Amino acid sequence: MSTATTPPADAAAPVRHPDAPAPGELLGAHYEYCFGCGGGQPHGLHLEARAGEGVSLTAEFTVTAAHQGAPGLAHGGVLATALDETLGSLNWLLRVIAVTGRLETDFVRPVPVDTVLFLEAEVTAVAGRKIYSRATGRIGGPEGPVAVRAEALFIEVKVDHFIDNGRPEEIQAAMADPDQVRRARAFEVNP
Numbered sequence: 001m002s003t004a005t006t007p008p009a010d011a012a013a014p015v016r017h018p019d020a021p022a023p024g025e026l027l028g029a030h031y032e033y034c035f036g037c038g039g040g041q042p043h044g045l046h047l048e049a050r051a052g053e054g055v056s057l058t059a060e061f062t063v064t065a066a067h068q069g070a071p072g073l074a075h076g077g078v079l080a081t082a083l084d085e086t087l088g089s090l091n092w093l094l095r096v097i098a099v100t101g102r103l104e105t106d107f108v109r110p111v112p113v114d115t116v117l118f119l120e121a122e123v124t125a126v127a128g129r130k131i132y133s134r135a136t137g138r139i140g141g142p143e144g145p146v147a148v149r150a151e152a153l154f155i156e157v158k159v160d161h162f163i164d165n166g167r168p169e170e171i172q173a174a175m176a177d178p179d180q181v182r183r184a185r186a187f188e189v190n191p
């Protein structure tokens, strides 16, 4: 992988936030209309992430006919989305708001429709606003063959990143939703 996703020598080990969900707990969608995890997207991935030990998690997503690239096979961009979403979910455990700066993906084997892709991800290091992480996706379950791998660099942002850049219609709707506001506040109290 590239130097951009390799932590610098002075990077720190990631620290699990004391209020992070317990290992085994489902994280839930961060936004109802998220293409990766939201329930409000009929053709979305509906990816479900579960907290692991330390700053790690597991996630599952079932490849459907709506996710095809070639006949009967998952589109590579959809698989990259699954990795991106899984890696992004790690920020719940740090209680940091962050967006993907760089995502490097290896596609190791084709993933047929109806496959349950089992993903594992962990934060490897933190350096200032930069969060380094990696993920693996296996076919069928934790012991299945590796289909995809990724290394990523996420960059910490303030909630203003979304307010300043998102389409006003969706921003206003999100800010009018008490559940959404509660989720955003949980991150903002992070010192």
Ligand SMILES: CCCCCCCCCCCC(=O)SCCNC(=O)CCNC(=O)[C@H](O)C(C)(C)COP(=O)(O)OP(=O)(O)OC[C@H]1O[C@@H](n2cnc3c(N)ncnc32)[C@H](O)[C@@H]1OP(=O)(O)O
Binding pocket: 004, 030, 084, 085, 088, 097, 098, 099, 100, 101, 102, 128, 129, 130, 153, 155, 157, 159, 183, 184, 187
């Ligand atoms: C309410 C809850 C919601 C929670 C919502 C969570 C949503 C999760 C969804 C899943 C994840 C996504 O898909 S997120 C969506 C996809 N991603 C995006 O849309 C991000 C678009 N990009 C940006 O907005 C911007 O480029 C940022 C924020 C990433 C960085 O801009 P910035 O804030 O001005 O910071 P900047 O100074 O440029 O960069 C900070 C440091 O990071 C490095 N850096 C920045 N980008 C890169 C890069 N691509 N590759 C290497 N290094 C990089 C810089 O060199 C610098 O290092 P140094 O000089 O300090 O050493």
